Amino acid sequence: MLLSPYPTPGERIRVALLWLWCGLVILFLLVPILIPVPLSFNSGAFFIFPLEGLSTRWYEVVLGTQRWQSAIGNSLIVAFGTTLIATTLGTLTAIALSNEKFPGRRIVMPLLLSPLIVPVVITAVGSYLFYARVGLASTYAGIILAHTALASPFVVVTVGASLTGFDRNLMRAAAISGAKPLTAFFRVMLPLILPGVLSGAAFAFVTSFDEVVVVQFLASAGQRTMPLEMFIGLREKLSPAITAAATLMMALSIVLLVVANLLARRGQGRRAAAG
């Protein structure tokens, strides 16, 4: 498609240059995310190629020392809490917004998306100021609440997308057949939009698991999460343990987001099949 059936030399050169440029851009995109992976298996204590030897000692540091273990534990507590609340409330909200009778959707939608647009430092500093007054600073509840604000837009958007193809007549049919609204939701609607809900949950989990700025302001010393431990480590001294932590975080994010996207696509595929 790039070359016409009878390409001129000038055209060949242009296309070759395009490929060359794009090849370099792809190297630029991929090399930085791949580079921590081999370094994390380095047996030496420096970030220098060639590697001094292969070892898993930095993974042992990350998975085996108390400091990192508590960080991983905190990250999991916060991310699971955020996922639970954001997915539940976000799904309800997406269902409400998909109803054309919802009043003021044009106002509510930008408000719901605003946590994505407001610079995260402003969110973090504001939360710190307010939560300190109401006793939520330095609590897991406070961090989870602040993360829920950041994560819920993803749930609302993903579940909303899976709902655009949902046929509301199915709910009417369930009601006519005598199902109570809650039964109809769990037996009819939820199974059909489940891919969207799960994909929203995965987005929420990753959003919370990767977040560092809000945690930096809200967490006490005992509540440091994995990203915060990394951030502090990068500021103070570079230890190869950071490359191991980065590799673990990257692997988790990528696996979850691949799953989330496949689920979202599947949810929309059903929509196409149903429509």
Place this chain on the structure above:
Amino acid sequence: MSALLPSELDRPALARGRSAADADPRSVSAALRRAEFGDRLRTLALAAPLLLLLALSFGIPIVLLLSRAVYDPTIADALPRTSVALADWNGQGLPGDAAFIALAADLSENQAKGAAYELAKALNARLPGARSQVLKTVRQLEAAGGKPPLDIMKAVPFWSAPGTWPVIANGTHAITSFYLLSALDLRWNADGGIERVPPEQAIFLQVFLRTFFVAAAVTLATLLLGFPLAYLISSVPKGLAAILIVAVLLPFWTSILVRTAAWTVLLQKFGLVNDLLLWLGIASERLDLMYSRIGLIIAMTHIQLPFTLLPIYSVMRTIAPSQMKAAYSLGAKPFTAFRRVYLPQVFPGVMAGCLLTFILCLGYYITPALIGGASDQLISNFIANYVNVELNWEMAAALSFILLVFTLALFGIFARILGLDRLKMV
């Protein structure tokens, strides 16, 4: 009038089927409206928990923070007697002796309460150099012996200097424009006009300009790198395009912190980028890329590239290749066809990608904090610094206010020209 009472007009009653003749048509429409109103309420109730939670965890904190930019009661609370004494001062020259005596009494009381340092800091924020003068006067008042407070106050030249009393009088109003003006390097002058602060005190305009410069440089770089790649992906066969898209999405899905960490490794003096530059002969010695502007822009470009590329790609995908062929067959040269046929159609995607990247760059915090040097810190870093180090909430709030205004204004342009739908990248 109809005998139908509103209470009968629930849906089961309608479902049982009254004949149309029974019902006054207006009542039926009222019943429908009522039922619809109930539906609306139910849908609103479904959304209410999240909306309430967002108001609590996100809305109130931001409103509270922004209010700190214009509301600062520290000085007013610390100087109640002075506030009263200054109530009928016209702002010209020096106030009467009563004001000096009132201020001395307020200062002594603050010292007794242990709040003198707070007051000194608040005054110092508005009047550089005030901190030491306040603390000095407070100590002298404490050690006064039998000396009248008025003499002590008059003996310190600071309290009779021309700029001091207007600042105190201004501070006794809890609502203040001082911090917002400061955030733009402006201040009130003695005649009640607004002027620029002296160059040695002006820092924030430079920070805003720097933030805009970095954001613009990153946006331009992502466009230069992203546009050709988006074009390539949209014109190769499907299978290859899928592979190339994965190359864009893999970094997109990796957290900003992890990618910043990777760049700190790469940009080290003995890191891979320096190795490569030496090997290629581009540089003759190892460069300091860490803690430099160029390193910051490189890392931010890497992180933002997918945000610029994906909206462009999503538009390019919809353009049929036959259009370009048609342009060629009509005799257009490649560049003309590109400029007159392709570019106008791709333009909304380019706008969306560039605006998105620009908006996101304005709020960057992690990458400048880790990769930028002291003179590469962006506005977000200054906000964090005012909270963490200087404990000056008002200044942090004022800078947040201005950053938020810029961000929302640009976002308003985005939403108006391009629509919110283009934001859905997931």
